[in-house]
Amino acid sequence: MFKNLSFILIVMKLYFATGNTHKLEEARAVLSDYAITVEQLDDKGHEAKEATIQDVARTAAQRLAEKHKKPVIVDDTGVFFEAYKNFPGAHPRLMFELLGYKGLMKLLGERREAYFLCCVACCMPGKKPVLFEGRLDGRIAKKPADLRKDVMPYERIFVPKGMKKTISALTRVEKNKISHRAAAFRKLGEYLA
Helix, strand or coil: CCCCCCCCCCCEEEEEECCCHHHHHHHHHHHHHHCEEEEEECCCCCCCCCCCHHHHHHHHHHHHHHHHCCCEEEEEEEEEECCCCCCEECCHHHHHHHHHHHHHHHHHCCCCEEEEEEEEEEECCCCCCEEEEEEEEEEECCCCCCCCCCCCHHHHCEEECCCCCCHHHCCHHHHHHHCHHHHHHHHHHHHHC
């Protein structure tokens, strides 16, 4: 029955160190196109507050790959407001928790250009991590949208370049076509393919 089979499909499994289900589902959706399955690894560990997002991703991926003896991926993402150098940068969640939408809007004033930068590090046990980046340029809206939708906080205020609506208004399929995280995971998928 399988005599004429000219190829064998090999499925790779990676372990994504994240507690964020939104990130996990996005990684699974993108990497499934490359026959890569993604399992959650609930062990994010300590992040150095002063490190860059690149260093956080690399260091965590290598540490966790060695600890768990599995191929590990780590995503560290920052959002950067052009009006301020490296702000909120590597600490978007902390800044949102401290300032909320009202505080962030007050800080921005009229200069609202911004971008997301996602760094995905992949590390096999005993190897050095490999890093992939994705960037999404845009602007911060004047007010948050879709407050009842189950999305990440900055998705309610970030309008991608060339669009009129926030990320929160996009379907998951639409978002995965343009997002910074999807871009980084596509690069990883192409590298492993």
